[in-house]
Structure formats: structure tokens, C-alpha cells
Amino acid sequence: MSFLRRLRNTSLLARFAAISLVLTIAVGLVLSSVLSSAIAERAREQAEWTAIVTVRLGLQPQLTPEDLADGFDGSRLAAVDAAVDAARSNLPGRGRLADLDPVELNIFDRDRTIVYSDEEEKVGTVSTSDELDEVLAGEVVSGFSHSADDDSASEDGDRLFLEVYVPLLYEGSTRPDGAIELYLPYAPVAAAVAQDVRTLTITLVVGLAVFYGVVFRLIASASRRLRRQAEALRTSADRDRHQSTHDTLTGLPNWILLRDRLEQSLAAATRSESEVALLLIDLDRFKEINDSLGHTLGDKLLRQVGPRLESVLRDGDTVARLGGDEFAVLLSSVDGEDQARAVAERIGESLHRPFDVDGVVLDVEASIGIVLSPWHGTDSEALLRNADIAMYVAKELKAGAVVFTPEEHMPAPARLTVLGDLRRALDAEDELFLNYQPKYTLDGERIEGVEALLRWNHPLLGMIPPGEFIPVAEGTGIILRLTERVLGLALPQMRRWLDAGHAVPVAVNLSTRCLLDAGLPDLVRRLLAEHGVPAEMLRLEVTESAVMGDAARCMEVLERLHDLGVRLSIDDFGTGYSSMAYLRRLPVDELKIDRSFVLGMTTTQQDAVLVRTAIDLGHNLGLTVVAEGVEGGEHVAALRELGCDIAQGFHYARPMTAEQLGALLDRVGTIHDPEDTARTRS
Ligand code: C2E
Ligand code: MG
Ligand code: MG
Numbered sequence: 154m155s156f157l158r159r160l161r162n163t164s165l166l167a168r169f170a171a172i173s174l175v176l177t178i179a180v181g182l183v184l185s186s187v188l189s190s191a192i193a194e195r196a197r198e199q200a201e202w203t204a205i206v207t208v209r210l211g212l213q214p215q216l217t218p219e220d221l222a223d224g225f226d227g228s229r230l231a232a233v234d235a236a237v238d239a240a241r242s243n244l245p246g247r248g249r250l251a252d253l254d255p256v257e258l259n260i261f262d263r264d265r266t267i268v269y270s271d272e273e274e275k276v277g278t279v280s281t282s283d284e285l286d287e288v289l290a291g292e293v294v295s296g297f298s299h300s301a302d303d304d305s306a307s308e309d310g311d312r313l314f315l316e317v318y319v320p321l322l323y324e325g326s327t328r329p330d331g332a333i334e335l336y337l338p339y340a341p342v343a344a345a346v347a348q349d350v351r352t353l354t355i356t357l358v359v360g361l362a363v364f365y366g367v368v369f370r371l372i373a374s375a376s377r378r379l380r381r382q383a384e385a386l387r388t389s390a391d392r393d394r395h396q397s398t399h400d401t402l403t404g405l406p407n408w409i410l411l412r413d414r415l416e417q418s419l420a421a422a423t424r425s426e427s428e429v430a431l432l433l434i435d436l437d438r439f440k441e442i443n444d445s446l447g448h449t450l451g452d453k454l455l456r457q458v459g460p461r462l463e464s465v466l467r468d469g470d471t472v473a474r475l476g477g478d479e480f481a482v483l484l485s486s487v488d489g490e491d492q493a494r495a496v497a498e499r500i501g502e503s504l505h506r507p508f509d510v511d512g513v514v515l516d517v518e519a520s521i522g523i524v525l526s527p528w529h530g531t532d533s534e535a536l537l538r539n540a541d542i543a544m545y546v547a548k549e550l551k552a553g554a555v556v557f558t559p560e561e562h563m564p565a566p567a568r569l570t571v572l573g574d575l576r577r578a579l580d581a582e583d584e585l586f587l588n589y590q591p592k593y594t595l596d597g598e599r600i601e602g603v604e605a606l607l608r609w610n611h612p613l614l615g616m617i618p619p620g621e622f623i624p625v626a627e628g629t630g631i632i633l634r635l636t637e638r639v640l641g642l643a644l645p646q647m648r649r650w651l652d653a654g655h656a657v658p659v660a661v662n663l664s665t666r667c668l669l670d671a672g673l674p675d676l677v678r679r680l681l682a683e684h685g686v687p688a689e690m691l692r693l694e695v696t697e698s699a700v701m702g703d704a705a706r707c708m709e710v711l712e713r714l715h716d717l718g719v720r721l722s723i724d725d726f727g728t729g730y731s732s733m734a735y736l737r738r739l740p741v742d743e744l745k746i747d748r749s750f751v752l753g754m755t756t757t758q759q760d761a762v763l764v765r766t767a768i769d770l771g772h773n774l775g776l777t778v779v780a781e782g783v784e785g786g787e788h789v790a791a792l793r794e795l796g797c798d799i800a801q802g803f804h805y806a807r808p809m810t811a812e813q814l815g816a817l818l819d820r821v822g823t824i825h826d827p828e829d830t831a832r833t834r835s
Contacts (some may be wrong), residue, residue, distance in 0.1 A: 211240025748782020
């Protein structure tokens with residue numbers, strides 16, 4: 154039993170080897186036993202046949218029925234003796250049974266009396282042997298005997314004889330006239346049998362060993378191949394599993410694995426009534442590092458962040474990279490907010506130590522949003538969304554780490570949960586789309602261009618105005634993706650209008666953060682080429698304050714955009730504090746006066762002065778001046794008097810869909826269309 158148990162625990166191949174060996178040996182034993190008996194039987198039959206032939210051919214012709222009936226006189230006896238000797242010496246079956254020399258020979262008459270024996274004293278005795286009955290009935294009978302003399306049978310078994318009775322039947326007789334009993338030594342037969350069996354055994358053993366060896370080798374190599382394949386499959390499955398749950402750049406768990414662990418921790422925490430904390434970490438100004446020092450260096454920095462974070466955590470905690478410069482830390486069991494805050498502090502400190510990336514020393518700061526379950530959510534989605542909000546607030550307030558507390562920190566929490574939804578909207582197909590508002594010549598006759606305005610149709614909240622989500626997106630890297638989306642929507646639309654015969658410039662709004670993105674000019678160039686739109690048809694609007702904030706950095710991006718041939722506008726002019734000196738240096742073509750001043754210009758002296766100054770300033774710098782938010786005829790009149798070039802506002806048209814604008818263009822035409830085309834349209 155213990156052998157079987159041990160066998161069950163061994164490898165499949167070892168099990169096969171053991172079982173097949175046992176089976177092969179068993180087959181060998183059965184075969185050898187069957188064949189050995191067959192050999193022995195065959196040898197015995199051969200000996201018996203030898204005896205019959207001896208009797209029938211050698212002896213019977215020498216005897217007459219009368220010899221048997223009347224016995225032998227002296228001269229007959231001598232003749233029979235000679236015949237017996239001759240028969241002995243001519244014994245057939247020479248060869249392997251050459252020593253089959255009868256050791257005793259008795260001749261019986263029909264009445265069971267021995268009429269001749271090579272042991273003379275037996276002549277005249279009557280046999281009581283049972284076999285004799287059968288022989289006298291005509292059968293050949295044979296059997297083993299230990300001695301030629303039944304009475305003195307020795308039991309030592311070393312001299313075994315084959316005793317053969319052959320009936321003597323002469324012509325004319327209906328039943329045997331007598332019988333001859335021969336004792337043949339069995340030793341030569343046994344020796345021949347033993348030799349045959351030995352040969353057979355050797356052949357069997359060698360044959361089966363070769364068979365076993367070949368089969369074993371085949372199976373072993375097949376099993377090795379299978380094992381290798383299974384191993385390869387297992388490693389590739391492991392690799393796939395690892396790849397789908399880990400970030401390729403840093404090797405850290407990704408959101409999928411983090412969410413898994415978060416959910417496990419939440420389930421465990423519910424049972425033990427403990428708390429789980431999730432910390433969302435966003436590196437500050439990582440984009441700048443990436444842009445100024447290159448992606449390779451940026452990637453190397455990101456790879457160093459994981460170990461830094463891990464160095465201040467406990468073993469059971471998880472560090473994950475969610476993408477970009479966003480990391481998350483899961484504290485699977487914390488003792489209240491203070492402990493989570495302490496960990497965040499340690500993380501902050503660990504990141505503040507300068508990083509050495511290929512000899513470049515980098516200072517990194519991070520904004521950390523903290524949430525604790527069950528207080529800030531009981532599922533992974535809610536926790537991540539709230540951590541996102543807390544992180545956003547931390548970034549806005551430059552507060553390092555912020556624990557999610559909607560009431561205190563978020564003046565409009567509903568608005569801020571928008572951030573998570575916005576990420577999803579970017580992945581959705583049709584939640585985000587563009588409206589277009591035309592800019593008119595002041596007489597309202599012709600369209601000069603249009604402004605693309607982003608619209609968000611939230612699946613639950615309906616239309617969300619850009620004023621509610623753009624400032625939120627501007628706090629994070631999402632604004633870059635939003636801008637890319639807007640460009641990706643506007644440029645194909647421009648191509649469609651161009652194809653319909655409308656050379657209408659389209660303006661797209663850019664945020665400050667976009668102007669710090671060194672990749673923007675390349676993106677714009679790529680999209681223009683992709684959609685086959687001439688660069689001068691695209692306008693990019695940047696707010697005054699955006700440019701003023703970090704003028705030096707923005708300047709570089711603006712110049713590269715300008716070099717592409719793209720037109721640039723200063724949006725919301727009047728709300729910032731731009732100096733004449735800066736404006737002069739900016740590669741802009743257009744100045745848009747903020748609607749608050751335009752709206753107030755007919756009622757407030759101050760606004761009127763600002764509008765006039767802005768128009769003069771713009772013209773002095775050689776810029777086209779656009780008035781935004783023109784709602785009434787009185788504004789149009791005032792602006793016309795001041796020499797404003799272009800107007801945009803509800804007075805002329807509200808923002809509309811691309812189709813509506815297409816129809817409007819068909820009716821009104823643009824100032825870029827040839828004069829006659831425009832007239833035929835109007
Ligand atoms: P903006 O660039 O100054 O766009 C003009 C805004 O004024 C639009 O608001 C427009 O609907 C509104 N407007 C136009 N005429 C009138 C008028 O006569 N009276 C009044 N009261 N308003 C008028 P909207 O579409 O709500 O956009 C608000 C702001 O959101 C935009 O101001 C712009 O700063 C931002 N925005 C819109 N789309 C995008 C975008 O794709 N990217 C970025 N970065 N910002 C965008
Ligand atoms: Mg604008
Ligand atoms: Mg504006």
C-alpha cells in the first residue's frame with residue numbers, strides 16, 4: 154500500500170516506467186511458463202514417439218504371436234535379445250535425444266505375464282499395473298516413474314524415467330496380442346528441455362528488455378517534449394498574466410491589479426471592521442521634465458519613483474502606476490486618517506529627496522489625494538474618483554496631501570466629480586462634440602471665421618457647460634487630451650467645409666497647460682497634414698492670462714505654432730494684465746476683447762475706455778480686433794464707431810452644430826470666398 158501511495162506521488166514517467174516494467178515482467182513470466190510447458194510436453198511426446206518407433210519398427214517384426222502365446226525357448230530368446238540390442242542401437246531420434254537408451258524392457262503376453270524381460274528374473278511374473286489394461290485395449294500409455302522397478306521406487310527423484318507401454322498387434326488379431334513396456338531415462342529429455350527453456354528465457358529476457366527499453370525511450374522523449382511544451386505554455390500564460398496586470402515601464406502593478414487588491418482589502422476590512430486607504434499620487438510638473446529633458450529621462454525618473462514609494466511602506470501595501478505620472482498606494486489596513494496622512498507625509502518626503510537620473514539631479518514634488526474606506530466610498534470606483542478629486546484639490550491648493558472631505562474643500566463637489574466622468578467621456582465616442590459660433594464683419598453681412606466650442610453631453614447630467622469642466626480639466630493633464638480631441642474633431646470638419654467650398658478659418662481654444670506642452674506644435678502639424686488642412690485656416694486662441702503666467706515658456710511653443718503658419722489670437726483680452734511690451738513680442742494676429750467689457754461698454758465709462766484702448770492697441774500692433782459677447786444693436790453701433798473689425802455674439806449668431814453652420818455658410822458665405830460667389834449666395 155505504501156508503495157502504491159509512493160508511486161502515486163511520483164512523476165507520471167516514473168509511474169509509467171514502474172507499471173510497464175511490472176507488466177513486461179509478468180508477460181515474460183507467463184510466456185516463459187506457457188512455452189516451457191509446451192517444450193516439456195513436446196519433448197515428452199518425442200520420447201514417447203521414439204519408444205513407439207523402436208517397438209513398431211525394431212522389435213515387433215522380430216516377434217511372432219506365437220512367441221507371445223507360447224513364450225521363448227532358448228534359441229528364440231537369444232534371437233530376441235539380439236533384436237532388442239539392435240533396436241537399441243538403431244534407436245531413431247538421434248541427435249538431441251541420443252541418450253534415449255531404454256534402461257529396461259518388458260514384453261507382456263495378452264494375460265499380463267512377462268514373457269521377456271532384460272532382467273531375466275522378472276520373466277514369468279504377472280503385472281497388476283492399471284496402465285496395462287489400457288494398453289491391452291489398444292492404447293499407447295506413457296507416464297513418469299522414478300524407477301524401472303515400481304516396487305523399489307526410490308523417492309529421491311534424481312532418476313526419473315519415462316515409462317511407455319506400446320501394444321503389440323499382429324495382422325489378423327482384433328485386439329493386442331501383447332504389450333511392450335519400455336523405460337526411457339528422462340534425464341536426456343530433461344536436459345534438452347532445460348536447454349530449450351534456457352534459450353527461450355534468454356531470448357525472452359533480451360527481447361522484452363529491448364522492447365521495454367525502446368518503448369521507455371519513446372515515452373520518455375514524448376514526455377520530455379510534453380513537459381517542455383507545458384512549461385512553455387505555463388511561462389507564456391504567466392507572462393501574459395503579468396503583462397495584463399503590470400505596467401510595462403516600471404513593472405509595478407497597474408490599475409487592474411490594484412483594483413483587485415483594493416477589492417480584496419475592502420472585503421477583508423468589512424469583515425474585520427477596519428479601514429483601507431487609497432492614496433493617489435500625481436507628480437507635479439512631470440510634463441515639464443519630460444518635455445525639457447526628453448522622454449527617455451522622464452521614463453527613467455518614473456522607474457525610480459516606485460522603489461522610493463515602496464521604501465516607506467509596509468510589506469502588505471501596494472504601489473501601482475495608473476499611467477503617466479500618476480501612481481497609487483493601497484494601504485490595506487490603516488488605523489484612521491492620521492495614519493494615512495502620516496504615510497502620505499513619508500511619501501512626500503521620500504519624493505522630495507533629489508533624484509539622480511543619468512547624472513541629472515531632479516527635484517520632484519507630488520500632490521497626493523487620500524481616501525479612506527468606508528468613509529469616502531466602499532467600492533473601488535468611488536474611492537478612485539474621490540481620490541482623484543482630493544488629488545486635484547491638493548494640486549490646486551499646492552497642499553501636498555489632501556484627505557477627501559467634500560464639504561470643506563470643495564465648493565462645488567458635484568462639479569468636481571466631473572473629473573472622473575471626464576476621463577470616461579474621453580474614452581466614449583460621442584459624449585464630447587463641438588459647436589461653432591461664427592464671427593461676423595460688423596455689418597453682419599459676411600462670416601470671417603468660426604470659433605469651435607467644446608460641448609459635453611453627460612449621460613446622466615445632460616449638457617455640462619465648458620465653464621464647469623474646462624477649469625477642472627485644466628488642473629490636471631486631462632486638458633491636453635481634451636485639446637487633442639477638440640483638434641481631432643475640428644480639423645476633419647474644416648476639411649469637410651473646404652470640400653463643400655467654404656474656406657472658413659476655425660479657432661480652437663488652448664489652455665495655459667497646452668502652451669507648456671512642447672509636443673503641441675508637433676501634434677498640430679501632424680493633424681493638419683493628416684486632414685489636409687492649410688495651416689493658415691487654423692486659429693488658436695490663448696487667454697491673455699495664460700500667456701502672461703509663464704511667458705518665456707509659452708513664447709517658445711507659440712513661436713513654433715506661428716512658424717507652422719497657424720494664426721494665433723489673444724482671447725478674453727482685458728481680463729489679464731498684459732503689458733504692451735509683451736503683446737508686441739507675441740507672435741499673434743488677432744486680439745479678442747472679453748465680452749464683459751463689450752457688454753458694459755454702452756453703460757459703463759470704464760468699459761468703454763477699455764474697449765477703445767484695446768481696439769487702438771490692437772490696430773497699433775497690426776492685429777485684427779474682435780469684440781466678443783456682442784448682444785445688442787447698440788454694441789454694434791458703438792463698436793463700428795470705434796473701428797472694431799470683427800464681432801462675435803448672440804446678436805449675430807449663437808454657437809451651433811456643424812450642420813447648422815454648414816447651412817449658414819451656404820447662405821452667407823465668408824469674406825474669404827470670392828465676392829461674386831458670396832453675392833450669388835446672399
Ligand atoms: P471663450 O473662448 O471666450 O468663448 C466664448 C464664450 O462666450 C462661449 O461660451 C460662447 O458661447 C459665449 N458667448 C458668445 N457670444 C456671447 C454673447 O453674446 N453673450 C454671452 N453672454 N456669451 C456669449 P462657452 O461656449 O460657454 O465657452 C466658455 C469658455 O469655455 C470659452 O470662452 C473658453 O474659454 C472655454 N472653452 C470652450 N471650448 C473650449 C475648448 O475647446 N478648449 C478650451 N481650452 N477652452 C474652451
Ligand atoms: Mg475663445
Ligand atoms: Mg473669450
